[in-house]
Each structure stands twice: as structure tokens, then as C-alpha cells.
Amino acid sequence: MKQPLNANLLSPLLVVLIGAVVDGRPNYMVVGYVAPFDFGKHIFFSLYKKRYTHQGIMENKTFSVNIPNELLLAEINICGSTSGRDVDKSTLFDTFYGGLKTAPMIRQCPIAIGCELHDTLDYGENVGIIGRVVKSYVDQKYLHDGNLDFREIRPIIWATGGDFNYYGLGNRVVRR
Amino acid sequence: MKQPLNANLLSPLLVVLIGAVVDGRPNYMVVGYVAPFDFGKHIFFSLYKKRYTHQGIMENKTFSVNIPNELLLAEINICGSTSGRDVDKSTLFDTFYGGLKTAPMIRQCPIAIGCELHDTLDYGENVGIIGRVVKSYVDQKYLHDGNLDFREIRPIIWATGGDFNYYGLGNRVVRR
Numbered sequence: 001m002k003q004p005l006n007a008n009l010l011s012p013l014l015v016v017l018i019g020a021v022v023d024g025r026p027n028y029m030v031v032g033y034v035a036p037f038d039f040g041k042h043i044f045f046s047l048y049k050k051r052y053t054h055q056g057i058m059e060n061k062t063f064s065v066n067i068p069n070e071l072l073l074a075e076i077n078i079c080g081s082t083s084g085r086d087v088d089k090s091t092l093f094d095t096f097y098g099g100l101k102t103a104p105m106i107r108q109c110p111i112a113i114g115c116e117l118h119d120t121l122d123y124g125e126n127v128g129i130i131g132r133v134v135k136s137y138v139d140q141k142y143l144h145d146g147n148l149d150f151r152e153i154r155p156i157i158w159a160t161g162g163d164f165n166y167y168g169l170g171n172r173v174v175r176r
Numbered sequence: 177m178k179q180p181l182n183a184n185l186l187s188p189l190l191v192v193l194i195g196a197v198v199d200g201r202p203n204y205m206v207v208g209y210v211a212p213f214d215f216g217k218h219i220f221f222s223l224y225k226k227r228y229t230h231q232g233i234m235e236n237k238t239f240s241v242n243i244p245n246e247l248l249l250a251e252i253n254i255c256g257s258t259s260g261r262d263v264d265k266s267t268l269f270d271t272f273y274g275g276l277k278t279a280p281m282i283r284q285c286p287i288a289i290g291c292e293l294h295d296t297l298d299y300g301e302n303v304g305i306i307g308r309v310v311k312s313y314v315d316q317k318y319l320h321d322g323n324l325d326f327r328e329i330r331p332i333i334w335a336t337g338g339d340f341n342y343y344g345l346g347n348r349v350v351r352r
Contacts, residue, residue: 001315001316001317002272002283002288002313002314002315002316003313003314003315003316003319004274004311004312004313005311005312005313005314006311006312007216007312008212008215008216008309008312009243009287009289009312009314009324010190010192010210010211010212010216010219010241010243010287010289011190011212011243011326011331012190012326012331012333012345013189013190013211013212014186014187014188014189016186033211033212033213034186034211035186035189035209035210035211035220035221035222036184036186036187036189036209036336037209037220037221037222037299037302037304038222038299038300038302038304039184039302040183040184040186040336042299043186044211044213044220044304045211045213046211046213046214065186067185067186067187070349073349073350096178098180107178111185111186111337112178113185113186119297121295121306123213123214123218124214126213126214126215128213128214128220128306130297130304133184135180135181135182136180136181136182136183136184136185137178137179137180137181138178138179138181138185138337139177139178139179140177140178140179141177143179146338147337147338147339148185148335148337148338148339149339150187150188150335150337150339150341150343151343155187155188156349157188157333157345157346159324159326159345160212160216161287161314161323161324161326162322162323162324163323163324163325163326165326165348165349166348166349166350167326167327167345167346167347167348167349168346168347168348168349169188169333169335169343169345169346170333170343170344170345170346170347171343171344171346172341172342172343172344173246173249173332173341173342173343173344174249174342
């Protein structure tokens with residue numbers, strides 16, 4: 001028997017850290033709803049316009065998507081509970097840059113993706129951000145003949161719908 | 177040491193089944209890259225324009241997002257490996273409808289979300305689909321005081337980046 005609800009039940013989803021340069025220094029925010037599309041050439045996510053990160057993305061037209069792991073929980077919680085207006089998050093991680101000099105990426109994250117702003121979608125207080133993927137980076141130690149095993153990366157999966165917990169990746173499910 | 181790669185590394189992500197009525201009957205396709213946004217009021221995903229499902233979404237301006245679980249692997253594999261042009265997928269599941277009479281939803285999926293087409297984003301062979309969430313449905317047995325525990329739902333998480341495996345949800349990670 002199905003129960004109709006008005007809650008957001010599209011879950012669980014990957015936790016990422018969005019990086020941007022704001023007021024001249026790297027800043028990182030937590031986002032739990034990001035999707036690649038167009039064969040991985042583009043990335044979609046959304047944020048409040050009032051977010052400090054929004055200012056940086058609009059100014060520099062660049063940002064990064066970083067995939068953290070379970071070892072970075074303390075830092076993720078700081079990024080998720082404070083604004084860069086109040087707290088200098090540039091010292092939380094070692095920042096590196098690829099070709100995009102205003103897309104700060106996190107050395108401690110197993111995966112980091114540099115993006116150029118491609119388009120924005122206006123939804124009132126909220127804005128959809130479409131990025132063009134410029135280059136992706138992964139720690140060499142996770143690469144096995146060019147392939148990844150995400151169990152080693154230990155990404156964090158976030159559940160909504162009144163669950164509101166972080167989860168690790170579970171066992172492989174056999175695709176028959 | 178970070179290695180630059182051109183692969184899509186934004187992973188792992190939730191596996192869903194997109195439902196649409198095409199040529200008068202329900203059809204379901206597998207998508208592994210969907211994101212809610214605007215406080216869960218909207219949903220973004222993308223698909224090839226040549227997909228059979230695309231035809232149905234454009235005709236009826238409605239679709240559904242269904243979250244399957246590990247018990248539906250055989251059906252998911254049929255949906256992911258065949259086109260509705262060749263195979264009648266309407267008999268794979270028990271279909272139900274909410275207020276939207278052309279957004280077929282899957283009774284066997286723990287969660288189903290009925291959507292109206294709100295906007296499309298043209299990316300050549302690919303199209304971004306933005307849906308407005310009309311109503312979400314969940315099996316009553318998963319609700320505990322109005323909340324969910326996604327471990328009971330057993331959603332499927334799909335890893336790209338050369339992993340290409342399905343995973344279950346793992347242990348809860350303590351948010352300090």
C-alpha cells in the first residue's frame with residue numbers, strides 16, 4: 001500500500017564538496033544532489049543564491065566538485081554548518097588547482113573535478129548550476145589499470161526523507 | 177598524487193527507473209544520474225533524444241521516477257538492456273497512477289514520484305529534463321512515524337569510472 005507524501009524522497013545521493021574562490025580565497029560547501037549528464041561532459045547541481053559560494057561561482061565562472069570520503073567527516077561537518085562569510089574554510093584542506101585558476105580543488109578528496117560555468121537556471125531563491133567538466137582528477141593509488149573500485153574510495157551517501165543519515169557504500173550487488 | 181583523467185568520475189549515484197506512457201502503454205528505462213533541486217520541488221535528469229522514453233515524455237509532458245531495490249535486479253536489467261520499441265515492458269511490473277494519468281508508477285518500487293515536465297535543456301543528442309514533482313509515494317511499511325530508514329528500502333547505487341558495479345547501501349557513518 002503506497003502512502004502519498006510531500007517530502008523529497010529522491011534519495012540516497014552522493015555527498016560532494018563544491019569549491020569556489022570567494023573574496024580571493026578558496027571556499028567549500030556541502031551539496032547532496034549533483035548529477036552528471038551529457039555523457040559526463042556536464043554537471044548539474046543547485047544552491048541558494050544567498051550562499052557565499054554562489055557569489056564566487058558568478059564572479060569567476062568556475063567551480064569544482066570534490067568527492068570526499070569517510071576520513072573527512074569532521075571537515076565536511078564544518079563545511080556544512082558554517083558559511084565562508086564567517087569562517088575561513090581555505091585552511092580546512094590542502095587546495096590545488098588544475099588549468100582553471102579559480103576552481104580550487106581538495107587534495108584530500110580522492111576525486112576532484114574542475115568545471116566552467118556553462119549555464120544557470122533561475123528558480124527564485126534557488127539557482128540550478130550547469131558546469132562543463134574541464135578535467136577530472138583522481139588519486140593515483142585508486143587506479144588499477146585505469147579503473148576504479150569505489151569501495152576503496154569510501155564515498156559518503158546521504159539519505160533524505162526523514163532518514164538524514166550518512167551511509168557508506170555497501171556490498172556489490174550481482175548484475176545477473 | 178592526482179592523475180588527470182577524461183572519464184566521468186562523478187559517482188556513485190542512485191539507480192532509478194523513469195516511467196512514461198509511450199504509444200499508449202507504460203514503459204520504463206534505467207537512469208543512474210538524477211538529482212532533486214529547488215528544495216525537492218524539482219527533479220533533473222537527462223537522456224538521449226533517440227530513447228523511446230523521450231517520445232513519451234514529450235507527448236504527454238509527464239513522467240515518473242521510481243526507486244527500485246535489490247529484489248528487482250532482473251527487471252532492472254531487462255529495462256536497461258532493451259528498448260520499449262522492441263520489448264513490451266508494461267508487463268514487467270504492476271503499474272499504478274496517481275493524479276497524473278500519463279505518469280505510470282511501479283508498485284514494486286518502494287518509492288515512486290509523479291512529475292510534470294517543466295523544462296528541457298538541449299544538449300545535442302542529449303536532453304536535460306526538468307520535472308516538477310507533483311506527488312511522491314512510499315510503501316507504508318517503510319514509514320516509521322513519518323520517517324524512512326533507507327537501509328530497509330535497499331536502494332541500488334551505481335558506480336561509473338571504470339567500476340561499473342551496482343552496490344547496496346552500507347553502514348551508517350556517524351556525523352560527529
